[in-house]
Amino acid sequence: MMLERVVIINDEAVASGGAAALALLSARLLYEAGIPVTFLSGDSGADFSLHGDDIEAAGLGSAPLLKLPVHKRIINGAYNIAAHKAIRRYVQENDTPGTIYHVHAWAQILSPSIFSALRPVHDRLIVSAHDFTLVCPNGSYANFNKNTVCELTPLSRQCLASSCDKRRYADKLWRFARSWLRTQLLDLSNSNCTIASIHPMMNSWLERGGIPRERIKTVLNPVKPFAKARIMAENNSDIFFIGRLEFEKGVDIAAEAAHRVGRKLRVIGDGAFRAELLRRYPDVQWEGWRTHDEINKLLQDARFVVMPSRLPEPFGLVAHESLQSGIPVVAFKTAFVANEAHQLGCGIEAQQPDASSLADAFAKLDDDTTVHQMSQRAFELSPRLANTPQSWCNEFIALYRSRLVEQERPEANPFPVRTPAAQPAQPLSGSV
CATH class of the missing domain: 3.40.50.2000 (Glycogen Phosphorylase B;)
Structure with missing residues (x-):
């Protein structure tokens, strides 16, 4: 199966943090490698830094959770309905057998709702684990109140009872509920999606959260040294x-x-x-x-x-x-x-x-x-x-192609399919 397109999904289209910077870097490197790229973000996409390249980009227009009123933060953070509808519509209208979907950061805008929208294409879904948010309610395997590393099994009764959040226990309960909801929308322990860890030592921690080792692929992050000559x-x-x-x-x-x-x-x-x-x-x-x-x-x-x-x-x-x-x-x-x-x-x-x-x-x-x-x-x-930027991109391209080779698509595609549009994608809309 030929790799026809990579759809990169990230909370933001601006390099506001490590995950976003890597998502944008991957878009540029894939484009330079001659692979069609679409970048879907939870924000407006107005600050997308790769507009000069022929890369499709669309934004939902949502704000990060910390910029929302408390009641919207609780609701949208758990299940962003607009994000679900927008990603589902994109898949319905643009999916092809050679399209790979790659999710980077999702917890600050997009929410677990996108995993429900991506479930029909889970055999071509890559999710980068930049941290432990996929498995741990507070995203870090840390007990902030005790200043210790957490040894509990995520989403267990002991995890529920542990007051580990850096703010208050009520926030822990909300994060616990959000993590549980994510497992219901797409059960990573029983799906064909691939989890891309950034370090081999992460893998046992991800397994503790219910992700089978055979679904985890380690791709070391790319590094550009600060100095070309040795600093003495x-x-x-x-x-x-x-x-x-x-x-x-x-x-x-x-x-x-x-x-x-x-x-x-x-x-x-x-x-x-x-x-x-x-x-x-x-x-x-x-x-x-x-x-x-x-x-x-x-x-x-x-x-x-x-x-x-x-x-x-x-x-x-x-x-x-x-x-x-x-x-x-x-x-x-x-x-x-x-x-x-x-x-x-x-x-x-x-x-x-x-x-x-x-x-x-x-x-x-x-x-x-x-x-x-x-x-x-x-x-x-x-x-x-670590990887160099180029070797990092090459490893992901190899991973994408291996997923296309391994996939066993059903005879009847549940969504209508058309070829990707040649023009830049229209802004995502929560009403779609």
Whole structure:
């Protein structure tokens, strides 16, 4: 079966986060590979950055949950009727035997309703697991109240009773109900769709949530290093944190640990936790959000990069970007990259998610010779831990084609089919 088109489905058509950036990157790379692409988003699609290319794009026109009134947030977050109708209509009017559907982020606008609309084409459906939202109600396998990694089975009675949400138990109950609803709309334990994990260490966690291992395919994320030449970390002294300033990212732990060892912490990023962080740790140097090239310039002063997340980190893009630039990484052992970097001799694992353990890890990088050796190993060896953009795209193309080969389509297609329109798709509408 020939690969005729890839339909990419994502909450937003702008690179507001890691999943969206990857969805947009995949659209561009697939187009450059000569594969027709349609990009369907939950937002208006007005900021779609690939309009210059011949890529179909359509937007639903919905807003992210946090921008909606509370009552609409509860309803739309659980089941966005407009999203269901729009995706169902697209499938009815455009589906072909050679069309692949690839879902990236869906939890902030589109909701579980899209899985009901995609059920008729589940044998040609790929769902990227950028985190654990597909299986875990709070999306992270973390108990925010206890500051621990959750070992419970998702959607079990023990899971229902666990007050693990970072806000309140009522929010946990809503998230639990939404996750349960998703299993009813498309049971991933009993469907032919493929779950694309971003790291092999994710797979057992996804299995715990009911996804059969044979339905999971690992495709490592693409990485573009900050620097092309090795940054000589052994000549530097500053610690860098790169990312969103949210409590779960643990930047306050890094600030306390840096204070204990007498090193400067420089923070690239922004978020709701910034004011509290700078109030508690006025010696932190805040750099704000920066472009990839600007980060490269700042990291010329980096001795190492810290990733102190309180949550399990399935990939850790900034850690990989730093390692491939020759900068050692310090992270808690719940970050998957921490174990890999430690094994390659270019990273340090902090055993416990607290400032004392992190400060001990920082102290191991006081020796210039040690840092020099780790920097060289990071630059030379860490690229094996990730894909390049091109190899990432090639792996997905191979996955798409394998799904078309494996599929067993019924003789009677439940939806009327026509060939994809040559003109850009019209805006999606909740009334369709």
